Amino acid sequence: MSDEILVERDGAVATVVLNKPDSHNAISLAMYQRIPDEFAALDADPEIKVVVVRGAGTKSFASGADISEFEEVRGNATAAKAYNEHVAAAEHAVEGLSKPTIAMVHGYCIGGGCGIALACDLRFADERSRFGITPAKLGLVYSLESTKRLVDVVGPSRSKWILFSGQPVFAEDALRLGLIDELIPADELEDRTYEFARLITTRAQYSVRSAKRIVNVILAGQTEDDDVTTEIRNSSFDTEDYAEGVRSFLEKRSPRFTWS
Template sequence: MADQLVVERAGAIATIVLNRPESHNAITLGMYQEIPSIVSDLDSDTSVKVVVVRGAGERSFASGADITEFEAVRGNARDARQYNEYVARAEQALTTLRKPSLAMVHGYCIGGGCGLALACDIRLADERARFAITPAKLGLVYSLDSTKRLVDLVGPARAKWVLMSGKQLTADDARSWGLVEYVLPAEELAGTTYELAAEIGTRAQFSVRASKEIVTRIGAGQHADDEYTTNLRNSSFDTEDYAEGVRAFLGKRAPNFTWS
């Protein structure tokens, strides 16, 4: 999968590139199978602070699963169930990545491509982007985990509209519905995405990752601190970054955080 999935590194930012521009970055079974190990490697790499996911070129993030594989990898019920497991593992790998992740969406973000984008923490799109999730066009049912990510962003009624109709949303509609956080001119998307990634990388990483975990727990239904979240919050006071943050605040200078 080295040619279909490319990992680029620039300082503390790693980018996972869906690299099939000739097919609008349609996602093959092999790509789904490879994503968890790539994400795991980036999660354990202390030099990486932020992960960006994008499609090659500027026409598409990903147009969905590669339909040319359907007969070979999803031609019967047993194979289809196994295929769905690989999709779920790829999305779950991004969701459970301890580090922040940004989806940079040029153009089409359809089906499984939208599933990967929703598994990231923050989505930025160009003004030409189009979003759709299309199980009703294929006779499929999406997993509860994948569906919940959509519901958490747009609410139950709009999630039903997206899933039942399979219709495309414009970038502006996707933003107004909460599916994406930023919509930008195409020529500004990469710059803004990587500026945000770099800015997050300068922040106290213990705080960044703890905040991500707590938000995830709230989304999973936790409504009050338990022993784990209380200890997580209190343990921040023991970090060198907390001491540095206080020193920098009192000294009226930018902090130099070192925890990774």
């Protein structure tokens, strides 16, 4: 396993660390190739309920794809196609995790780093953070799926501003646009992120994961219940967690959910 991707477990919360601090956690091809396997293992682990994604240190989440590799791994259309497939597979693995994900963003979150952060469910960032998507500075074109994630979060007009200009979006503007969900002082970001992650682990996991599934099908264009979403909802009434939720409410105590 490459030490450029670290996976740490602390109870029901796992952390995936982009671990190249000497290059502001620039994402190498090897890192993109490793991400799907790591996320598949976390999805299969019944002990893990929430995954935090972060960069090593406190200077950067990720400064983008590792451009120093581009002449070798993206030197022509054929090589670029294979490279882009690995990037897409990594982002799909993050986005497709059945469990909630939180990007914890210190400092720079640029290009491919922003792509990974947008594939997470939530983004918590510090007051020094800055975001940018910069294909227009490199003569590249962002994929439709990656662009859609940006549009889903900030809307079409602001997406065009970000993509046309390649300009950075600073923390306060990122919060205003909805690019991040919480803006937190740098020295409090880690505590707040893991506090929220642990809070999610105390909730009914069938409810949490079903909410994620339903939000995602809405983002995919579905506007009415079908047999699948109806079954997801109706099945909740057969879970022990539903019975426990009702009992704990009536008994005026905190619930002890067990579904995983």
